[in-house]
Amino acid sequence: MGRKAKYSYEFKLHCVKEVLSRHQTVEAVSELNGCHHTTLHDWIRFYEKYGKKALLPRKNRIYSLEFKLKVVEAIETNSLSLSQACLEFNIPTKSVIIKWQRSYKKQGIVGLNIKPRGKPKIMQFKRAKKKSNKPLTREEELLLENESLRAELDLLKKFQALIQEDQNKKRKP
Template sequence: MSKLTNDQRLEIYHKRKQGMTISDLAKLYNVNKHTIEYLIRLLDRHGEDVLRKRKNRYYSPELKLEIINKVSMEHRSINETAIEYGLSSHGILCNWMKSYKENGYTIVEKKRGRSPTMSKKVKPVDPNDKDAIIRQKDEEILRLRAENEYLKTLRAVVQARKDRQPKKK
């Protein structure tokens, strides 16, 4: 399935309103019938301005939770809810629902951009909080084990390189 530009989406909408069938449009633009049906319903509900919004929209965690609750608590369909909120695809809402369930029914916001290469400084832990101390020590043990594995591998590579070199007399 190919990705459609906003101009193509408008063409599909206008051709459908002129009487062209959804099946013909799906073949012509090489997309799924359901994608076209969703697009038609979305444009009927919100108008052509819904396509003019910027490409990568930001949805706050509160809005995501509100939308997910409409589906899960009020038992509304994913398509209906996605159209109501003007989402560009119902797949966005499906992904939110999946992520919500996988993360223990909490909204986790993805961090944008590249992760820093330098390690973060360890925050001081309250000496009375035993769970936090144990968690911190476990993380340190994991980090040290990974570092040891890396150094062992590096030492083995250096040793193998030395063994390959001819011995000098």
């Protein structure tokens, strides 16, 4: 399930056509239609380079490690701005590249690896032991009692430490 597009394809196309065919300013069209002017600039650039298909809503794409590395290195070696890199490599938003750059700077190539998203497929947790109808052996009874007494002792020690801490606070002022 992808995210919902903020602006529809028809809306984007309408705004771009207003600027390109009717020769209106980007600021006027963006103010009239309620979108940010930099967003409209991006739509126009993508439309001019890739045509109408660039304005279509995009599903969350998964980029390969090689592609990410190519983009990050191109920005560094060619001194591309984020907008230029987005346009050059057909990446919809600058935030994607910013995330790649941070990961690359922090962890190197390993940071650009595809990370699993969402909940893990296999949840790892300890299952409670099933109670059996068999009576416990004397040894098992003693082990359970020992475990219970240790837990009780730990609890009492923590309670004593809290009381001691509280008394120390009262003495200090």
